[in-house]
Amino acid sequence: MNAAVPPILSVLGTMAGQYIASQGQAAQTKQPVPANVTTQQFTGTATPAICDICKVRPKYFDGKRTHSYCGKTCATAAQNKHVPNSKPKRNKTSKATRGLCDHCHKQPKYNDGTTTHSYCGKTCAQKAKTAGTPAAQPIQLANPAKNGCLLCGKAVKSKGHFCSQACTSKAEKSAPGLIEVPQGHDTFKSVAAQFKTSWRHQTPCPTVRKVHKVIASPASIAKYDAYRAAVEGRGNFVAAGRSAGNENRRWHGTTRECNLGDNGNCTLCSSQTCSLCCILRTSYNLNLFGKKTGWGRFGQGIYTSSTSSKSNDYSTNINSSLRLKAMLLNKVVVGKGYKMTQDNTSLTAPPTGYDSVLAEVVNGGSLNYDELVCYTNDAIRPSYLVMYDA
Template sequence: MVYNSKQSDPQVQLNLSSCRLKPKYFDGTMTHPYCSKRCAPTGTKSSKASSNASSTPTNTANCDVYHDSTASRHDSLQFCHIRPKYSGHNFCSRTCAQKAGSQSLSKSNGGPRGLCHAPGCQKPAHIDPDGSSAELVETICLLCRKAPKLAKSHFCSQNCRDEAEKKGPMILEVPIGHVTFKDVADQFKASWRHPNTHCPAVKQVYKILAPQAQLASYNAYRASVEARGQFVSAGRHPGNENRRWHGTRRECNLGDKGHTQFCSSQTCSLCCIVRTSFDLSSFGKGTGWGRFGRGIYTSSTSSKSNDYSRNEGCKSPLKAILLNKVVVGKGHKLTSNHETLTAPPNGCDSVLGEKGGTLNYDQ
């Protein structure tokens, strides 16, 4: 091994024979081009060492290409370039498989080798026994970010869920690649129905943690609607609960990358809704009227709600939109304006504006 003195860092140079498996043979006076007679082609005689050949034997590490006359050299290797692949596998051993998994994860993550994908996490990524990197980011608990979440939950345990509810109101960033991020982004794209308009890409998704008292009130109302309508027995969610979009104005950058704190403005609709949920006293302040009278408006059409989403007083290329759980219950269907309504008709829990008549999209 020699290093170039003109370089600030030493450079390793290996004096290998053509097979790159063993060092060139040194007979005491000269270095031959091959490691042995077996390696040398038939009929080829060793010649004097060239001027750039070493005049002393060189100790080397194992070669970086496996010498195999029956298989392609590079095809027989996958990662270490030292040993052939184990029969039926892509790697020679579990050790190489694990190293390859870590490096692959590092390249896709764009960060230090083998780090977790979760935002802000600097811990090594988990590697499965077979050497593959576990995509924990897809199912990671949104609070502790240490374990996979439970099915039909954003959290890994009841303890994390309880702790999250205690922290409300606040918003938790959902990592890109998480199943929740994909679920929300897919619904946004699938429900964009305005023709000749561009559906913008979803950049950030956050889980809203509501205060415990607010959650308890919502759950109690949903239970009462379910008791009247028996929607579960018809194959629906309790209370005929659905996810609906709501566009509103914001005066701050809440929701932009790194912005998770509420502003202090009492007129920032986004912060007020996230902090305390919807307030009927704010009805009509943004639009001046309501197609179906006084109420809280949502839509299954993301492009419809997008029309009501805007920034006022904040500089951002992004806009915010809310995806809400709505207890629809038994809906009263309308296809034309009814601006004098103050509540759903008796026996109904909501008003459903359906496409047709004066409506181009549902609300």
């Protein structure tokens, strides 16, 4: 019995050796695990596929394929070292920043309904152009001929220059200031047409080159609106088919020391003697009456005219080399105007029961062209700055 044991053990040992050998061969011919999955070692533990460059971090897997490197840094390093098959990981723009202005990176890019521009608006487009950013072009407002918003170009549903309270508030924050009106805009056409049709001197009418909307402070506009409402309450002009307070647009020429309005310059100068910028900053001031001429045909008042060529006589550039002249188109509360044809330099207010003086041209009168004179600061506000050929 004991003699038969050794042969049996020998057979079992031979069979065990053959089994182990077959398992080893199977392990050697096993298919490799894809790189994006942990590789399986014979020890039974899992280790990640390691970056070909740093040999520390796992290779980057984008959901479809495994790249050769852990990220952009190592991919770039591999490219600089000319490592074969080195492709940097694409740096995708996040959805949060895609479509934002190329300059401020805060506001969405402006879309005019056809094209998405590089910038959120005219301000950033101009800043980018000044900074020398490639392909920085000022944006054009959408549908300018249809009286679009002067800030964003969207359609304006109600009377005014801005499409929403948001754009109105944004404009007011720049007060006192100017916003350039595109040449195709209804406002530009209206102002330029009034300038041309009211040019009555026997000289060629200059071409209007620029029109800027004047942005006054809400407090300044509130005072004007209150005065207009008071005049309307006395005169009931709306019931007669006129505008509230019998408001009209009238021209005023003055002195310009700076280059405001030229080459896109919308920044008021700080000179206390630049009449143009002083008017735009705080509106008209009766305390400055007679500063230029020393007198007035109809006393101490603020003078405007419906004749653009009349106001042109008072439009002066201190710098004679400037090729454009400046003129203001104002909104004026005429109310009940007192008609006069002869001078009265002693006036400090209109006659009792009237709100202004209407100086008319008649045969034998002292005027060649009409004038409108108001005697309170709140009866007038500048609306547009018009730049025209000198």
